[in-house]
Amino acid sequence: MNDLNKTIYHVRLHRFALVTAGCTFLLLLAGALVTSTGSSLAVPDWPLSFGKFFPQMTGGVLFEHGHRMVAGTVAILTLGLAITTQKLEQRPCVKKLAWTALGVVILQAVLGGVTVLLHLPTQVSVAHAGLAQIFFCLIVTLSLVTSKNWIGETPRRLTDRHSSLRRWALWTTFLVYIQIVVGAVARHSGAGLAIPDFPLSFGSIFPPEWTPLVLLQFAHTRAGASAVLLLVTHTAFRFCFHYPEEKGLFWPAATAGLMVWLQCFLGILIIFTQKAIVPTSVHLIFGAVILAAMLVLTLKSSQLFRTGTQV
Amino acid sequence: MDMRKYYALMLVATLALAGCGSKDDDDELTEGKGGSSTAASAPAAALGTASIAGKVTLTGKAPNAAKIAFDADPVCKSQHTGTANDETVIADAKGNLANVFVYVKDGPNTAAPSTPVVLTQHGCLYSPHVFGLQANQPLQIVNEDGTMHNVHCMATINDGFNVAQPTQGMKTDKKFSKAEVLVKFKCDVHSWMHCFAGVVNNSFFSVSGTDGGFKISQLPAGSYTVVAVHESYGESQPQKVDVKDGEAKSVNFTFAAK
Numbered sequence: 001m002n003d004l005n006k007t008i009y010h011v012r013l014h015r016f017a018l019v020t021a022g023c024t025f026l027l028l029l030a031g032a033l034v035t036s037t038g039s040s041l042a043v044p045d046w047p048l049s050f051g052k053f054f055p056q057m058t059g060g061v062l063f064e065h066g067h068r069m070v071a072g073t074v075a076i077l078t079l080g081l082a083i084t085t086q087k088l089e090q091r092p093c094v095k096k097l098a099w100t101a102l103g104v105v106i107l108q109a110v111l112g113g114v115t116v117l118l119h120l121p122t123q124v125s126v127a128h129a130g131l132a133q134i135f136f137c138l139i140v141t142l143s144l145v146t147s148k149n150w151i152g153e154t155p156r157r158l159t160d161r162h163s164s165l166r167r168w169a170l171w172t173t174f175l176v177y178i179q180i181v182v183g184a185v186a187r188h189s190g191a192g193l194a195i196p197d198f199p200l201s202f203g204s205i206f207p208p209e210w211t212p213l214v215l216l217q218f219a220h221t222r223a224g225a226s227a228v229l230l231l232v233t234h235t236a237f238r239f240c241f242h243y244p245e246e247k248g249l250f251w252p253a254a255t256a257g258l259m260v261w262l263q264c265f266l267g268i269l270i271i272f273t274q275k276a277i278v279p280t281s282v283h284l285i286f287g288a289v290i291l292a293a294m295l296v297l298t299l300k301s302s303q304l305f306r307t308g309t310q311v
Numbered sequence: 312m313d314m315r316k317y318y319a320l321m322l323v324a325t326l327a328l329a330g331c332g333s334k335d336d337d338d339e340l341t342e343g344k345g346g347s348s349t350a351a352s353a354p355a356a357a358l359g360t361a362s363i364a365g366k367v368t369l370t371g372k373a374p375n376a377a378k379i380a381f382d383a384d385p386v387c388k389s390q391h392t393g394t395a396n397d398e399t400v401i402a403d404a405k406g407n408l409a410n411v412f413v414y415v416k417d418g419p420n421t422a423a424p425s426t427p428v429v430l431t432q433h434g435c436l437y438s439p440h441v442f443g444l445q446a447n448q449p450l451q452i453v454n455e456d457g458t459m460h461n462v463h464c465m466a467t468i469n470d471g472f473n474v475a476q477p478t479q480g481m482k483t484d485k486k487f488s489k490a491e492v493l494v495k496f497k498c499d500v501h502s503w504m505h506c507f508a509g510v511v512n513n514s515f516f517s518v519s520g521t522d523g524g525f526k527i528s529q530l531p532a533g534s535y536t537v538v539a540v541h542e543s544y545g546e547s548q549p550q551k552v553d554v555k556d557g558e559a560k561s562v563n564f565t566f567a568a569k
Contacts, residue, residue, distance in 0.1 A: 041473050042499035044461045050477040056459060059383040059500040119473055 009151045010088045017143040020077040024139050025285065027074045028132060030067040032284035035187065036277045039063040040120055046113040071109060078105045081142065094145055101138040108135055122189045129184035133177060133291055140292045144299055149248060153303060165238055166301045172235045173294040179224040180287045182216070191216040192280075198271045221271070225264055232260040232290065239297060248300045256293035259286055358421065358514070359531030361554035365561050366523040367411040367539055371568030373402040379436075379503045386458035387435035387501060397503065398440040399543050400568075407523030408541070408566060410441040412493060412509035414516035415527060416536045416549060421513040423447040427484065430496070430506065432460050432476070437496065437506035441542065443516040444508060446490050452476070452483045460504070465495040469510070473499075492540055507542045532556045539564040 034040055042060025043049040049065045050056075057065060078101050085098035108131050115124040144150055186192055194213035198221070201207040207214045236257025243249045263286045269279040376396035381387040401409040427449035431438045435456055444450055452462050454476035462483060463473045468491040474483050487494070487510045498504035509516055517525040519539075527537075532555045539547040544566040554560050 038502055039499055041463050042461060044463070044473040044475045050459055050475045052477075055477065058386075058458060060502060061459070061500050064499075119471060 007090055007151045009148045010146065011148075013084055013088050014143070014146040014148070016077075016081050016084055017139065017146050020074065020081050021136075021139045021143045023070070023074050023077055024136050025288065027067070027070045028136060028288050029281065029285050030063070030070045031129075031132060032281040033277070034063045034067045036275070036280045037063050040125075041116060043068075043116070046116045068112075071112065075105045075109060078102050078139070081139075085142070085146075089146070091145075094142070097138060097142055097145070101135065101142065104131060104135045104138060108132060120188070122185070125188040126181065126184045129188065130181045133180055133288060136288055136292065137295050140295060141299065144296055150300075150303065153248075163305050165235070165242070166298070166305050168231075168235045168238065169294065169298040169301050172231045173291065173298045175231055176228055176287075176291045176294050179220065179228045180291060182220045182224050183284075183287065186216045186220045189213065189216065191220075192275050193217075193271065195221065196271070198268055221267060225267060229260055229264055232256050232294065235294075235297075236260075239301070246304065249297060249304065252293040252297040252300065256290050256297065259290050259293070262286060263290060357531060358529040360557045361530040361532055362526060362528045362559045363415070363530065363535075363537060363552055363554065363562055364524070364526040364559065365413075365563045367408045367413070367519040367525065367541075367564045367566070368406040368523055369400070369402040369408040369566050369568050370406060373400050373406075373568055376400065381435060381503075384435060384458055384501060386456060390434040390456070395434075395436065398436075401521065402568075403521065403523075405523075407519075407521065409519055409521045409523065411519040411523075411525070411539050411541045411564070411566075412441055412443060412507070412516065413519065413525045413527065413537065413539045413564070414443065414492065414509060414511050415513065415530065416538045418511075418513040418515040418535055419531060419533075421445070421515075424514075425449065427451040428508075429453060430508075431455050432462075432498070432504070435460075435498075435501050435504060437498075437504055439506070439518070441493075441507050441509070441518050443518060444487070444510055445514060446487055446510055446512050448486065450485045450487070450508070452485065454479060454481045459500060460498045461500055463497050463499055465497065466491055467494075469494065493542060495542075509540065530554055532558075537562050539566075541566055544569070 037060060039060030039062075042064045043055065045051065049061070049068065055061055055065055082098040082102040085095055089095055089098075108128065111124060111128040111131060115121065115128055118124060186194075191213035194211070194217040195201045195207060197203065201214075201218065201222070207218060210218075236253040239249050239253035240257065263283065266279050266283040266286060270276070270283055273279055376399070379395045379397055381391055381395070398410065423445040425448075428442060428444040429451045430442065431453045433455040435458070452474075454460050457479045459475065459477035461473060461475050464471045464485070466472075466487065468489050469487045472485065476483060487508075490510055490512045492509040492511065493507040494510055496506050496508065509518075515527050515530055515535075517527050519525045534551065534553045536549045537552050538549045541547075547564045547566065550562050550564070552560050552562055
């Protein structure tokens with residue numbers, strides 16, 4: 001991705017990556033609905049569903065098999081994307097990225113099957129949830145680096161006074177991912193409502209008893225949420241304040257900065273609605289959007305600050 | 312590439328998983344995860360002539376039973392002309408509480424019958440909603456509906472299982488090797504379907520009827536601890552009962568509505 005000016009922009013490749021990213025986003029939503037509706041084991045076998053390729057789509061099967069169908073589509077798209085990238089793309093690292101995405105989506109499918117066959121062990125379910133976000137990040141990255149703006153980016157006169165923002169963006173992205181994984185652990189270990197009230201915990205600032213589930217829920221909904229809220233807001237604000245004219249930085253920053261507040265509101269709503277399906281599922285995909293926005297911000301800032309003629 | 316080819320590819324790619332499957336295909340759940348001893352490991356006691364009977368009641372206002380919406384599956388909906396209520400708490404105006412599993416906690420082990428206990432899925436509901444069986448007694452689960460069910464057993468002491476019953480008339484035979492009260496079963500296809508089994512090491516158990524009544528028969532003379540367990544209200548205070556041969560004792564249990 002270094003010799004950007006020698007790279008040719010392929011509109012077909014970029015659109016393919018965008019479509020795959022869109023479908024992956026739908027896949028995340030479908031996966032969220034499976035867990036939220038308690039349909040994870042509605043289809044007890046895998047890779048077939050009730051011994052068929054296409055079972056009767058009723059009740060929980062609609063969500064579970066629907067998830068498998070969307071996953072199948074995304075896997076096929078990813079295979080197509082990898083082949084197209086191999087054919088059209090000059091940059092070796094982008095080719096590698098596309099094939100890595102294919103490997104990840106296959107591994108993800110296997111994890112999905114294993115978690116069904118083993119009756120949702122927490123470790124496997126969390127790995128499935130965590131890898132889903134990594135896969136989404138890979139596809140978002142592919143979409144970004146095949147875009148016209150990325151390839152045609154000319155050196156900028158960005159001041160190095162704010163080059164530390166690159167590190168802020170990177171660490172914020174990392175923290176957002178960790179928060180998502182902790183949330184997945186809480187969700188799949190049944191700790192989602194271990195602390196039933198908010199903002200207090202069992203009527204106190206700190207829970208009276210620290211069981212593993214309480215600790216997990218506290219880590220996600222109090223400690224982690226506060227840290228992510230502060231860090232994303234701070235990073236987003238600094239990018240928006242210093243680079244309002246740089247659309248490639250401004251919009252991801254603004255998106256992450258706005259959505260992190262909505263995300264916290266959804267988190268509170270989950271507690272008050274006793275894990276209602278809609279807020280719980282939307283909470284998951286908002287997390288993915290924030291992660292993707294931070295990732296784009298990190299990559300874009302890295303590119304601009306690196307290619308910029310610093311003054 | 313159509314879905315069939317895709318699935319075939321996936322199958323080949325994941326052959327390694329063949330050895331990673333659960334023990335669901337086994338009809339006998341031979342290994343548990345700890346818990347009480349198996350019925351098979353202790354000598355079977357002779358049956359007696361004493362009995363314990365009584366009533367289970369609920370104090371306070373029983374929660375309104377939620378109406379089950381069968382809309383998720385047209386087959387289920389077509390089997391119910393009227394409405395059906397959730398069976399979690401069934402109590403009449405007098406407070407008589409049904410579906411409470413009552414058992415002699417420290418009763419002597421008795422031989423497990425070879426006759427299976429039958430759990431049916433009919434009209435997209437489990438019947439019976441609460442039932443008892445002995446460890447190592449066969450359990451036959453039958454799908455009488457023209458739609459698919461999955462039988463998801465959420466045992467914690469015994470091994471759980473999750474089996475598909477996609478066709479009408481399908482039967483699945485299982486056994487539990489260890490005592491466990493209560494074991495939850497649910498269908499993930501139809502989210503309203505759930506039921507509970509009390510697995511014990513002897514035949515000294517009963518489930519309260521709609522009048523709250525229960526009766527445990529053929530007890531040998533002795534001193535026993537009797538316990539009632541409800542799926543929502545949990546385990547009652549244990550009650551000590553001494554019975555002599557031929558004697559009929561009365562024991563009542565009360566749960567407080569939440």
